[in-house]
Amino acid sequence: MSESEKPVSFQSYVKTCAYVFAGVLIATSLMIYASFLPHYGWPTKVSIILTIAAVNAFLVAGYLMHLLSEKKLVYTVLAFTVFFVIGLAGLTLWAMSDFPVGTAVH
Amino acid sequence: MQSNVQQFPPFREPQPAHGHDDHGHEHHEPGFWSKYIFSSDHKVIGIQYGFTALAFLLFGFFLMLLMRWQIAHPGQPVPFLGPLLAKTLGPMAAGGVISADLYNAFGAMHGTIMVFLGVVPLAFAAFGNYVVPLMIGAPDMTFPRINMASYHAFFLGGVVMLVSFFIPGGAAQAGWTSYSPLATTIPTNGQAFWLVGMVLLITSSLLGAVNFIATIIQLRAPGMTWMRLPWFVWAQFVTAFILLLAFPPLEAAGVLQLMDNALGTSFFLPTGLAVAGKVGEASGGGSPLLWQHLFWFLGHPEVYVLILPAMGVVAEIIANNTRKPLWGYKSLVYAVLSVGFLSFIVWAHHMYMTGMGQKIATFFQITTMMISVPSVIILTCLFLSLWGGSIRINTPMLFALAFLPMFGIGGLTGLPLGLAAADLYLHDTYYIIAHFHYVVAPGTIFALFAGVYFWFPKMTGRKMNEFWGRVHFWCSFVFMNLVFMPMFAQGIKGMIRRMSDGGVNYSAARVPGAIDTLPGSVMELNTWILAAAIGLGLAQIPFIINIFWSIKHGEKVGTNPWEATTLDWHTPTPPPHGNFPQQPVIVRGPYEYNAPGHEGSYAPQAEFPAATHGHDDHGQPAHH
Amino acid sequence: MEIPYTVQNRPDTGLYNAKLGIWLFLASEVMLFGGLFSAYVLLRAGAEPGMWPHGWLNVTLGTVNTLLLALSAITTLLAWAACKVRDFGKFKFFHACTILLALSFLGIKSYEYHDKFIHYEIALADGTFADGHLKEKSADFDLKKKTGTVTIEGHIVEDRKELMDLRTEEAKKAVHKEIEIKAADIKKMQNYGPWHNTFTAIYFTMSGLHALHILGGTLVIFYLWGPGSKMWKTDPERFTNRIEVSGLFWHFVDLVWIFLFPVMYLT
Numbered sequence: 001m002s003e004s005e006k007p008v009s010f011q012s013y014v015k016t017c018a019y020v021f022a023g024v025l026i027a028t029s030l031m032i033y034a035s036f037l038p039h040y041g042w043p044t045k046v047s048i049i050l051t052i053a054a055v056n057a058f059l060v061a062g063y064l065m066h067l068l069s070e071k072k073l074v075y076t077v078l079a080f081t082v083f084f085v086i087g088l089a090g091l092t093l094w095a096m097s098d099f100p101v102g103t104a105v106h
Numbered sequence: 107m108q109s110n111v112q113q114f115p116p117f118r119e120p121q122p123a124h125g126h127d128d129h130g131h132e133h134h135e136p137g138f139w140s141k142y143i144f145s146s147d148h149k150v151i152g153i154q155y156g157f158t159a160l161a162f163l164l165f166g167f168f169l170m171l172l173m174r175w176q177i178a179h180p181g182q183p184v185p186f187l188g189p190l191l192a193k194t195l196g197p198m199a200a201g202g203v204i205s206a207d208l209y210n211a212f213g214a215m216h217g218t219i220m221v222f223l224g225v226v227p228l229a230f231a232a233f234g235n236y237v238v239p240l241m242i243g244a245p246d247m248t249f250p251r252i253n254m255a256s257y258h259a260f261f262l263g264g265v266v267m268l269v270s271f272f273i274p275g276g277a278a279q280a281g282w283t284s285y286s287p288l289a290t291t292i293p294t295n296g297q298a299f300w301l302v303g304m305v306l307l308i309t310s311s312l313l314g315a316v317n318f319i320a321t322i323i324q325l326r327a328p329g330m331t332w333m334r335l336p337w338f339v340w341a342q343f344v345t346a347f348i349l350l351l352a353f354p355p356l357e358a359a360g361v362l363q364l365m366d367n368a369l370g371t372s373f374f375l376p377t378g379l380a381v382a383g384k385v386g387e388a389s390g391g392g393s394p395l396l397w398q399h400l401f402w403f404l405g406h407p408e409v410y411v412l413i414l415p416a417m418g419v420v421a422e423i424i425a426n427n428t429r430k431p432l433w434g435y436k437s438l439v440y441a442v443l444s445v446g447f448l449s450f451i452v453w454a455h456h457m458y459m460t461g462m463g464q465k466i467a468t469f470f471q472i473t474t475m476m477i478s479v480p481s482v483i484i485l486t487c488l489f490l491s492l493w494g495g496s497i498r499i500n501t502p503m504l505f506a507l508a509f510l511p512m513f514g515i516g517g518l519t520g521l522p523l524g525l526a527a528a529d530l531y532l533h534d535t536y537y538i539i540a541h542f543h544y545v546v547a548p549g550t551i552f553a554l555f556a557g558v559y560f561w562f563p564k565m566t567g568r569k570m571n572e573f574w575g576r577v578h579f580w581c582s583f584v585f586m587n588l589v590f591m592p593m594f595a596q597g598i599k600g601m602i603r604r605m606s607d608g609g610v611n612y613s614a615a616r617v618p619g620a621i622d623t624l625p626g627s628v629m630e631l632n633t634w635i636l637a638a639a640i641g642l643g644l645a646q647i648p649f650i651i652n653i654f655w656s657i658k659h660g661e662k663v664g665t666n667p668w669e670a671t672t673l674d675w676h677t678p679t680p681p682p683h684g685n686f687p688q689q690p691v692i693v694r695g696p697y698e699y700n701a702p703g704h705e706g707s708y709a710p711q712a713e714f715p716a717a718t719h720g721h722d723d724h725g726q727p728a729h730h
Numbered sequence: 731m732e733i734p735y736t737v738q739n740r741p742d743t744g745l746y747n748a749k750l751g752i753w754l755f756l757a758s759e760v761m762l763f764g765g766l767f768s769a770y771v772l773l774r775a776g777a778e779p780g781m782w783p784h785g786w787l788n789v790t791l792g793t794v795n796t797l798l799l800a801l802s803a804i805t806t807l808l809a810w811a812a813c814k815v816r817d818f819g820k821f822k823f824f825h826a827c828t829i830l831l832a833l834s835f836l837g838i839k840s841y842e843y844h845d846k847f848i849h850y851e852i853a854l855a856d857g858t859f860a861d862g863h864l865k866e867k868s869a870d871f872d873l874k875k876k877t878g879t880v881t882i883e884g885h886i887v888e889d890r891k892e893l894m895d896l897r898t899e900e901a902k903k904a905v906h907k908e909i910e911i912k913a914a915d916i917k918k919m920q921n922y923g924p925w926h927n928t929f930t931a932i933y934f935t936m937s938g939l940h941a942l943h944i945l946g947g948t949l950v951i952f953y954l955w956g957p958g959s960k961m962w963k964t965d966p967e968r969f970t971n972r973i974e975v976s977g978l979f980w981h982f983v984d985l986v987w988i989f990l991f992p993v994m995y996l997t
Binding site: 060 | 743744745750753754757760761764765767768771772775776784789793796797800801803804806807808811812814815817820897978981982984985988989991992993996997
């Protein structure tokens with residue numbers, strides 16, 4: 001947040017922080033709980049856990065890093081970055097899974 | 107409008123060494139170390155990068171000459187340099203003969219040095235640092251001290267690379283691509299040096315990229331809108347983004363390979379890997395292809411890092427010497443943005459030979475064909491810019507003009523390589539070598555020569571010698587083509603790259619009667635290429651002498667010898683610390699040459715409103 | 731001319747230089763860790779069935795570290811907020827907390843590393859595997875000369891695969907006791923360092939790089955908290971910006987851990 005925006009009191013920051021920490025605490029507990037669920041396979045558990053981790057990340061990035069009220073320029077840079085990260089991971093995985101049947105893949 | 111030029115402080119003779127009044131806010135003349143080594147001034151850093159990079163280019167060239175000797179005359183001692191090699195490199199060059207291991211080391215280091223220590227630092231860091239802040243009307247880069255750190259990291263990286271030649275076992279020998287598991291299994295620590303060097307170089311270009319982007323976004327002078335940026339600045343901007351986002355995955359890969367080499371992990375080593383007939387100790391379970399993906403995720407965008415700044419230089423010189431605006435400025439801008447974007451999703455066209463599946467290969471063939479479209483748009487715009495111009499021929503323009511067909515040849519011969527069916531045959535042959543060297547050597551390096559001749563007067567206040575410039579150009583042009591053109595033929599005939607004997611083992615002379623051996627005509631070309639390469643080396647002598655001679659003795663010129671519009675030519679020469687005596691205000695586009703409604707042959711981009719009050723501090727430009 | 735927008739925002743971007751700079755740097759960091767996470771996914775997807783470890787890391791310690799980092803992220807934000815309301819005392823307090831929390835994180839991390847380095851898997855001559863923490867090596871213990879004995883606190887399994895998933899019921903039932911092994915019976919003895927398998931390799935690499943980020947961030951924050959805080963007197967606005975920029979880096983480092991923790995400890 002830049003200086004040009006309306007002044008915010010210290011107390012309101014404390015309040016935001018309290019909510020964020022509570023959120024992180026709950027999300028982390030849920031994550032650990034999910035990882036010990038006995039009746040699901042790893043693929044299910046992994047997707048549940050990563051979804052919760054994403055919520056956690058949203059709390060930190062959105063509120064602590066102010067990404068919810070950031071400038072357009074920052075969003076633009078991050079949008080490209082995220083696109084390229086997904087491209088890197090996605091295309092690499094696709095390439096590694098798209099070998100002709102019977103090929104030994106390393 | 108011509109009168110604007112008169113408003114600038116007149117060209118000043120270089121101040122005597124103790125001229126205190128030259129610095130409005132520095133109270134004493136900085137000493138040698140703080141002025142030339144630990145300077146945070148973008149112009150000094152640009153020149154530091156420039157000289158270091160030129161030195162590395164020359165060094166890389168010598169590695170190439172040695173390799174060409176070995177290819178043309180395998181197993182014979184190197185003339186002149188042989189004893190020196192034997193003395194400094196020991197058993198790897200016993201008797202002055204380049205051993206296969208040494209050939210591999212030279213090959214790997216030639217690529218690494220040319221790309222990461224030569225062309226990129228010259229094209230991006232040197233010209234970008236010197237010219238970009240001037241062009242956009244900025245007093246310096248956004249983060250001057252980070253800029254300095256960037257050069258120091260680069261220098262250190264270079265030193266690490268050079269030192270690795272002299273360690274036992276020699277420098278890295280797995281090619282500039284350092285494919286695993288080869289890179290991990292060759293018994294030398296050179297690879298570890300290479301990786302540490304690369305991490306330093308990546309850090310350097312990361313710092314540089316952040317600086318460039320922040321500078322171009324934040325420090326544009328009032329009135330310098332995005333569509334008024336000289337195209338050179340656009341090219342550098344996109345290049346910086348590529349460096350910023352494509353290099354880190356290679357840094358990650360470098361760390362992983364360093365772990366493989368130093369700590370015995372198996373990130374890129376498959377299960378059951380046998381080295382020299384013995385199954386290794388490593389745990390296995392890794393993936394060699396992972397290295398290739400992470401490497402080429404940088405490796406391909408890196409091609410555009412090599413070429414875009416060069417195109418930017420050429421665009422500026424062409425606009426300046428055709429005395430008319432660039433054709434299709436907006437198309438050029440959108441094209442360079444598209445190239446930058448697409449360059450991130452074409453990388454696996456370097457990996458068709460890994461046996462990848464049809465679907466993913468199709469995807470990468472499509473994106474590869476797509477990226478050729480904006481590249482062609484850029485080249486076409488530059489060609490069309492020549493149409494109808496009254497072209498002024500001088501050394502920078504000659505190099506810039508030569509860039510166009512040379513890059514054209516390089517680009518068009520790349521099309522068959524982008525298609526898997528043709529690539530499977532041409533992969534790893536001399537055809538590939540010819541293709542990418544046409545892009546980078548007569549392409550990018552010609553553009554960089556053009557840039558040196560073009561901006562030399564800005565850096566020194568003197569022009570380089572025109573006659574020797576032209577000698578340099580014509581000789582380089584002829585020999586460059588004589589070096590690389592035959593390689594297309596060799597490659598199509600099936601000559602594989604990276605053979606330390608230049609293909610003798612596969613020659614018809616060695617195995618008579620066998621099909622698909624290399625005929626004598628192809629082998630003979632090796633000798634011709636060596637001769638042409640030596641000629642190319644000799645052709646650089648006038649350039650080297652010219653550059654040093656002209657610093658002191660070149661023809662003295664004013665601030666704007668090329669009668670250019672862009673802001674870099676509207677500062678005192680050489681520009682003082684802080685660049686502009688007054689805040690420039692940009693009032694028009696970058697290429698207003700002979701535009702209707704303006705007096706004279708060009709209309710400068712900027713006006714300096716404050717200058718109308720004359721010199722208010724004793725004839726010295728105001729620094730505030 | 732002086733460099734503009736070092737403190738004030740540039741009107742058309744709404745950012746001051748350093749803030750744009752740090753976001754660009756973080757973008758490249760996203761690519762760096764993006765590359766590493768891609769490597770992780772690929773290695774895991776490519777592992778032989780049943781050979782990717784589960785439950786090798788101590789969830790309790792991981793959780794504590796997660797909370798420590800989350801807390802430090804919060805104290806970082808409050809330190810910046812304190813600067814914004816021009817309360818230097820509060821700033822000092824909150825960033826002191828940040829530094830202490832960061833150091834505790836590193837302390838716990840090094841304990842975890844140590845634990846892995848004294849954890850051995852020993853392939854025995856009879857084809858079974860002993861696995862456990864090193865208790866004692868006899869003075870004459872030498873693998874090459876095959877003399878002496880080694881004592882571990884652990885158990886012996888028939889198949890290496892049994893060592894992979896520690897979350898299964900069978901694995902939980904395993905009884906750990908002191909085992910003395912003769913050097914002569916040992917085919918191969920290796921601790922759980924990075925070289926052990928691709929999981930430990932990527933775990934040590936990623937968490938190690940992350941720890942280096944923590945270390946670097948702590949040094950910067952310590953500098954701003956100590957000697958660098960002189961700037962508060964001369965240019966509080968610029969100082970506040972520095973705290974914001976270093977805070978953004980710190981939050982990013984927390985963000986990386988938020989994904990590292992579940993990926994390494996929980997799945």
